[in-house]
Amino acid sequence: MELGIYSFGDLRGISTRERLADLVAQARYADEAGLDVIALGEHHRADFALSAPEMVLAAIASVTDRIRLSTGVTVLSTADPVRVYQQFATLDQLSGGRAEIIAGRGAFTESFPLFGHDLREYEVLFDEKIRLLLRLVKEERITWQGRTRPPLDDALIVPRALQPTLPVWIGVGGTPQSAVRAGRLGASMFLAIFTDPAPARGLVEIYRRAAAAAGHDVDSLRTASGGHMFIGRTSQGARDAFFPYYSEYLSLLPQFPGGMPREVYDQWIRAGLLVGSPQEVIDKIMGHRELLGISRYVGQFDVGGMPAGMVNESLELFATEVAPVVRKEAAA
Amino acid sequence: MSGRVAVLGAGKVGTVLARLSVAAGRPTAIAGSGDPAALGMIVDVLAPGAVPMTSADAARSADIVVVAVPLARLGSVPAAALKGRIVVDAMNYWPPVDGALAAFEGATRTSSEIVREVLGAEHLVKSFNHMGYHELDAWALPPGDPERRALAVAGDDPAVVEAVADLVDAMGFDPLALHPLSAGRVLQPGSSDIFGANLTRAELLSTLEALGVAPATARP
DSSP: OEEEEEEOOBOTTSOHHHHHHHHHHHHHHHHHTTOOEEEEOOOOSTTBSOSSHHHHHHHHHTTOSSOEEEESOEEGGGSOHHHHHHHHHHHHHHTTSOEEEEEEOOSOOTHHHHTTOOGGGHHHHHHHHHHHHHHHTTOSEEEEOOSSSOOEEEEEOOSOOSSSSOOEEEEESSOHHHHHHHHHHTOEEEEEOSSOSTTHHHHHHHHHHHHHHTTOOGGGOOEEEEEEEEEOSSHHHHHHHHHHHHHHHGGGSTTOTTOOOHHHHHHHHHHTOEEEOHHHHHHHHHHHHHHHOOSEEEEEOSGGGOOHHHHHHHHHHIIIIIHHHHHHHHHO | OOOOEEEEOOSHHHHHHHHHHHHTTOOEEEEOSSOHHHHHHHHHHHSBTBEEOOHHHHHHTOSEEEEOSOGGGGGGSOGGGGTTSEEEEOOOOOHHHHOOOTTTTTOSSOHHHHHHHHHTOSEEEEOSTTSOHHHHHHOOOOTTOTTOBEEEEEOSOHHHHHHHHHHHHHHTSEEEEESSGGGGGGGSTTTSSOTTOOOBHHHHHHHHHHHTOOOSOOOO
């Protein structure tokens, strides 16, 4: 069982320079403390620092030894898969074989107009590009034709990744068609889950059926999950400390224009949001594992512009009190 | 009434609504945008008992057609097949996620009035839009349960609203009728504290009252 963290580089109350410096330092700590993966998600908005997460991952690569370096997610629909492959193959070489990609839609859509794509074309953009990317990780020379980028005629794609096959996950936020696609393509599936993991059982079942129907070895496929996370020494202390930041953060959702109400927050925690003491978070991650068969959990650890001290304390509890216990229980 | 149901859209919302419709004992058809094999697999796992069909066939098979497609793909809904049927608009316009859509951006009318015009659907009501799909899935409860949540049903024609209110009730929620369709403005994202709040009937009533919106009829 692998455990890790992810970030969007939230800029509430902090400059881009400080946030990026914090992220590199936190990644370094996570590496030293034995966490398995850090994932950085691409957004093109003023409230997040990471429109080019691969640049930050390269900086992290240079100060870490073991931790795996992933996006979470790469908005593949509005990128060129050839360029994405080159960047991550380079990151893989630099990091000694630690690069991974999670390809997905992401929570927002700013990159579509920014790069001249039509959101209504989302399906064909993603479908064509993920198929191309899954070929690029295997084929050094490629001939390809489609609608979403210029054709490739025996094109040489270099450098190659250090890993024999650069890992590509497909991020799924709940849409069943996305689970079908991930299964059919034989890609690993990353599930974004914020509250109750139980409804995602259906998605895992669909994913496995689709993979089997397409002739993939279902048992070789990996499933991971991730969502917002905050850990404090005590259950109530964690809830109270995190609430103002989370409430403000979720005001970007249509249902919470004035911030998330406390009673809804408490309801979300009861339903499964990973906020609480180390033991509560251990139990919730184990719940994901039992219900969904995940072999990796990553928590968004710096939600809502919390001060670095809060982020670091939660991160330390995750690395020192949650991760070892989850690994041990998962291995039992 | 027989109340055969079709759900257009087999995504996050559509699959939950189809499952609730089947559980309510209604003959239920479901249509999605992918290929038939994918749809079959999805329905088999998430809404067993619902019958996968093309959108046009599903709509023609039903008395009540619930439209739950991404609003950007409204053009894919077979408007001709909706003729004479009750149409339920379960969709929302929220540009940060769905992208800006010319027909809806800056409109003074409610999104459901625009949907009604685009689809040419005479008997259109707005419902199911103001609860999240996880909550719809988790909160279906029998009548009389004190924890039961409420769903508003906004429309012009009382008989049409009543037919959808019966479906809402059978699916596990307390219906609350609003007239006319444009009264559904308060159910739209960002327009009040109703969207995403998962209220009981009493809570929804008091929230509406505070907004100066009167429910159409008091159901027993």
